[in-house]
Amino acid sequence: MKRLMSFIITVAVLTGVMVFSTPGLLDKVHLGLDLKGGFEILYHAEPMEQGGELTRASLIKTAESLEKRANALGTSEPEVTTEGTNRIRLKIAGVTDEVEVRKKMKEPAVLTFRSAAEGDAAETYSKIELVGSDFVENGAEIGRDNLGRPEISIKMKDKDKFAEITKRLLGKELAIYLDENQLSAPQVNSEITAGSASITGNYTVESARELADTINLGALPLKLTEKYSQSVGATLGKQSLDQTLMAGLIGSLIILIFMIGMYRLPGLLASFALILHTWLLILVFVVADFTLTLPGIAAFILGIGMAVDANIITNERIREEVRSGKSILSSVKAGNKSSFRTVMDSNITTIIVAAVMFGFGTGAVKGFALVLIVEIVLSIATNLYFSHWLLTLLVKAGKLNKPKSFGVKESDIRAL
Numbered sequence: 001m002k003r004l005m006s007f008i009i010t011v012a013v014l015t016g017v018m019v020f021s022t023p024g025l026l027d028k029v030h031l032g033l034d035l036k037g038g039f040e041i042l043y044h045a046e047p048m049e050q051g052g053e054l055t056r057a058s059l060i061k062t063a064e065s066l067e068k069r070a071n072a073l074g075t076s077e078p079e080v081t082t083e084g085t086n087r088i089r090l091k092i093a094g095v096t097d098e099v100e101v102r103k104k105m106k107e108p109a110v111l112t113f114r115s116a117a118e119g120d121a122a123e124t125y126s127k128i129e130l131v132g133s134d135f136v137e138n139g140a141e142i143g144r145d146n147l148g149r150p151e152i153s154i155k156m157k158d159k160d161k162f163a164e165i166t167k168r169l170l171g172k173e174l175a176i177y178l179d180e181n182q183l184s185a186p187q188v189n190s191e192i193t194a195g196s197a198s199i200t201g202n203y204t205v206e207s208a209r210e211l212a213d214t215i216n217l218g219a220l221p222l223k224l225t226e227k228y229s230q231s232v233g234a235t236l237g238k239q240s241l242d243q244t245l246m247a248g249l250i251g252s253l254i255i256l257i258f259m260i261g262m263y264r265l266p267g268l269l270a271s272f273a274l275i276l277h278t279w280l281l282i283l284v285f286v287v288a289d290f291t292l293t294l295p296g297i298a299a300f301i302l303g304i305g306m307a308v309d310a311n312i313i314t315n316e317r318i319r320e321e322v323r324s325g326k327s328i329l330s331s332v333k334a335g336n337k338s339s340f341r342t343v344m345d346s347n348i349t350t351i352i353v354a355a356v357m358f359g360f361g362t363g364a365v366k367g368f369a370l371v372l373i374v375e376i377v378l379s380i381a382t383n384l385y386f387s388h389w390l391l392t393l394l395v396k397a398g399k400l401n402k403p404k405s406f407g408v409k410e411s412d413i414r415a416l
Contacts, residue, residue, distance in 0.1 A: 003397040007390060011272065018279045025279075028286045031093060032079070032293030032367075035241040038093035039101055042228035045086050054086055054222065062222045063088050069105060079291070088224065093291070098231060105224075111214060112177045115169050125175040125185070129165050132215070134158065140215040142208050145200055150208035152199040154215060159195025167191040176211070183211060244297050251301070252278075255308055263315045265405050266391055270311035273387035277307055280378050295368040303375025306350065307383040314339040314388070315406070322408045331406075332395050336388050343384060347376050 032038075045062055047054055063080045070078035070092055079091040092101060113130035120126050139155030156162040165174070166188050175185040186199045203211070256274070259267035281300065285292060318335030326334065351373055358369035394400045403413060 003393050004399065007393045007397065010390070014276060018275065022279060022282070025282045025286050029282065030285075030289065030291045031241065032091075032291045032296070034294045035244075035292065036093045038091065038231075039098050040092075040230050041090045041102065041105070041226055042083075043088045043090065043224040044227045045088055045222040045224055047222060056085070058222055059086065059088065062224070066090060066105070066224070087227075098229075102226070102229070114175045114177055115165075115172065123185070125173065125177070125182070129169075129174065130156075130162075134161070135215055139196075140212040142205070142212050143198070145198070149200065150203045150205050152203070152208055152212045152215070153196060154199065155196045157195075159193065162195055162197070163191060163193045166197070176215075183214065244294065248297065248301055252304065255304070259308070259311065263311075263319075263406065265394070265400060266315050266318070267311075269390045269394075270315065270383065270387050273311070273382045273390070274304065274307055276386065277378050277382040278304070280382065281375060284374055284378070290371075291367075293364065293367055295364040296371040299368045299371035299375060303372060303379060306347070306376065307379040309346075310339075310343040310379065310383050311387065313343055314384075319406055319408050322403050322406055323413055325413055328401055328403070328405075329395050332392060336392075340384065344380070347380055351376050 043066075045054060045059055059082050063082050066088060067078055067080040070080070070090065078093075081089050083089055090105065111132035112128045113134075114125035115127045115129050116125050117127040134157055136155040136157055141153050143151055143153055145151045169188045170191060171188065173185040173187050176183045184199070184201065186201055199211070252274075256271040259271050259274075261267070263270065281303075284290070290296075314335060317339040318331050321331035321334045322328065324331075354369040354372045354376070358366050358373070361369060391400070400406075403409070
């Protein structure tokens with residue numbers, strides 16, 4: 001009776017939790033560009049200064065800065081990947097103003113600090129003294145001076161270079177430009193040798209924060225040129241999602257019917273384990289803040305197929321033991337034991353392949369591999385251990401004591 005009550009309580013509690021939490025979890029899943037709609041840009045990277053070197057490290061650094069810049073725009077789940085030796089691909093889901101995104105993503109690449117060259121007109125500055133990459137990344141911060149006015153503190157990578165510039169421009173302006181637009185022209189009041197300085201002026205908190213963000217986002221070691229872009233409409237993304245989900249639901253329903261029809265009550269338990277496995281995967285997506293894409297859905301469906309294979313192998317082994325004339329309990333133990341190693345070997349080899357894909361792949365390949373690894377781990381927990389435990393619990397409770405409960409006819413049982 002205790003075993004039966006444990007079974008009933010476990011199934012009832014898990015069913016209740018899944019039924020009441022699933023709608024909320026689905027609403028919290030982040031959708032990728034191919035499902036939600038958005039904007040994709042392919043950039044060509046090159047050294048900002050003529051004769052500069054384009055290294056793998058600088059390309060990765062630029063991609064990281066690009067991702068931070070996309071996050072600063074308030075977009076959802078930007079995906080930034082490097083391709084080859086000089087390309088960076090940016091994907092931003094849920095974009096509504098592509099022109100503004102393209103403009104903002106390009107601006108920080110040409111941030112410069114300039115002084116007046118000989119022959120420049122008044123309030124015109126053409127000599128470039130500093131570029132965005134001369135500043136420490138995220139080194140610009142907002143503070144207040146002694147009078148409580150907003151000021152921007154900045155940090156330089158090369159303090160000697162900054163000291164030489166401030167000494168030479170003492171009493172003169174060091175203007176800040178974004179492309180050819182002058183943002184500010186603060187005056188150099190003293191020679192600065194410490195590598196950090198404060199920019200003061202008639203700034204509001206908002207304008208000071210905007211200038212600090214521009215300096216931070218301008219700390220890019222490479223110049224980016226847009227080579228390719230495409231837009232995925234929200235309607236097309238929703239259509240892809242709806243069709244994919246419909247195909248997945250129909251396929252899953254057919255699988256569940258097959259499992260129950262072929263293996264009876266053990267098939268029903270396996271189906272429950274599959275549903276729990278699906279719910280846990282959705283929970284992982286929400287808790288780990290993963291982004292769901294079409295490749296991720298493909299990995300999800302593939303994982304379900306592998307979980308079904310595991311259940312079929314286990315149930316067929318149990319049926320073979322029943323046909324050999326063993327008791328139901330002995331058949332369940334022997335079937336679980338003999339199938340466990342086969343299923344684990346298959347899952348481990350797939351995890352190894354997925355790990356290699358994740359380590360060496362980019363973009364969609366990494367996403368596919370990651371979801372597949374999570375799928376397999378959850379499958380081992382639910383479709384091996386959990387479903388085995390439920391089945392053993394019912395057998396020991398005396399509720400599965402006949403061969404027909406496993407889809408085996410009495411005539412199929414061979415005498416010992």
